[in-house]
Amino acid sequence: MMYADLIDQEDLLGQLKALGFEVPYGSTAEQACEYAVRGLDDVRANDLRRMVKDMYTSSATILPAVREAFDKQLLPALAQYQQSRSA
Numbered sequence: 639m640m641y642a643d644l645i646d647q648e649d650l651l652g653q654l655k656a657l658g659f660e661v662p663y664g665s666t667a668e669q670a671c672e673y674a675v676r677g678l679d680d681v682r683a684n685d686l687r688r689m690v691k692d693m694y695t696s697s698a699t700i701l702p703a704v705r706e707a708f709d710k711q712l713l714p715a716l717a718q719y720q721q722s723r724s725a
Contacts, residue, residue: 643698650704653693657685667703671711678719686716 647667654661654674659682661670674686690708693700700708 643696645693645696645698645700645704647701647703647707650707653689657689667707668711671707671715675712675715675719678715680723683716683719686712690716 647665647670650667651661651665651670654670659674661673665673674682678686690712693704
């Protein structure tokens with residue numbers, strides 16, 4: 639039997655909590671990303687970028703709910719933050 643490494647919403651919540659983000663228990667991936675991008679500062683933005691990069695470059699498969707949360711919430715917020723810092 640083959641087992642694949644998967645990144646699901648529980649993994650995402652665990653990663654965010656390990657980085658010190660307050661994410662309520664039972665949050666969806668999208669809700670977790672919403673909480674993570676509130677009050678972004680340079681340190682939080684860098685931590686989130688590193689987390690996303692690590693997830694995308696790992697051999698694990700990112701499940702669709704997590705990928706969608708990144709696409710809808712996390713990545714746009716990080717891009718907007720970066721743009722506001724460059725202005």
